[in-house]
Amino acid sequence: MMELLSPQALEAALRDVGARRYHNLHPFHRLLHGGRLTRDQVRAWALNRYYYQAMIPIKDAAIMARMHDPALRRIWRQRIVDHDGVEEGDGGIERWLKLTDGLDLPRDYVVSTRGLLPATRFAVEAYVHFVRDRSLLEAIASSLTELFSPKIISERVSGMLAGYDFIGRDTLAYFDKRLSQAPRDADFALDYVRQHAVTPELQQAVIAALTFKCDVLWSQLDALHHAYVSPGLPPPGAWTPGAEQQA
Numbered sequence: 001m002m003e004l005l006s007p008q009a010l011e012a013a014l015r016d017v018g019a020r021r022y023h024n025l026h027p028f029h030r031l032l033h034g035g036r037l038t039r040d041q042v043r044a045w046a047l048n049r050y051y052y053q054a055m056i057p058i059k060d061a062a063i064m065a066r067m068h069d070p071a072l073r074r075i076w077r078q079r080i081v082d083h084d085g086v087e088e089g090d091g092g093i094e095r096w097l098k099l100t101d102g103l104d105l106p107r108d109y110v111v112s113t114r115g116l117l118p119a120t121r122f123a124v125e126a127y128v129h130f131v132r133d134r135s136l137l138e139a140i141a142s143s144l145t146e147l148f149s150p151k152i153i154s155e156r157v158s159g160m161l162a163g164y165d166f167i168g169r170d171t172l173a174y175f176d177k178r179l180s181q182a183p184r185d186a187d188f189a190l191d192y193v194r195q196h197a198v199t200p201e202l203q204q205a206v207i208a209a210l211t212f213k214c215d216v217l218w219s220q221l222d223a224l225h226h227a228y229v230s231p232g233l234p235p236p237g238a239w240t241p242g243a244e245q246q247a
């Protein structure tokens, strides 16, 4: 028989998933944050990660479409505003494109997603499908990796500024805003999960949802590492340096 956890014990179990499985532990991130990648390897990361950024509002719209409570939708919709902006030239996706601009990747090439690793596409799509197909509680729980993101973002910004002469603070502006947005979003989601996961089965389901999401993030880095670090085998059609110049 599974035991019913107190809200505090449930939170501890969720934090333990992060401590063991969050993508700050991935070797690719260690290299990225340690200043040990080439400029082209950093470009591959920014190009692929764009797809995650671009699909986050679609993921959040799929979650919102399942919310019957206007009060809940009013809170959740802020996530879409944060990424899409209130007007053109504003928002998280635009700030991510400042990063790819800074790495000399043409915007139309980035936005076309032509050079994406297939595994990036599969992992990100799996996240969107997960929130569409599972319960609302599991969908909300799957966003809880953001509990752990402020720490990795701080490590990343300081590590990349120190480690790469081709990266400046303005290119990394995307992350400044996430440092306040992520805790606000994660605190809300954690509160929701603590209140609604009230049976052992629901509690196991939210722990599994967070585990799944850690796998979504981890497998994107596995694919980058395999294609661009070791053994360095980009799949057919995936970006290689210079491919962005070809029509």
Ligand SMILES: O=C(O)c1cc(C(=O)O)c2c(n1)C(=O)C(=O)c1cc(C(=O)O)[nH]c1-2
Residues within 6 Å of the ligand: 056, 092, 142, 143, 144, 145, 146, 148, 149, 152, 153, 178, 217
């Ligand atoms: O830089 C990172 O390591 C990182 C991680 C995560 C995350 O843990 O899913 C997100 C973000 N960044 C991020 O920028 C972001 O907008 C975001 C939204 C979500 C989500 O699941 O709704 N995660 C993340």
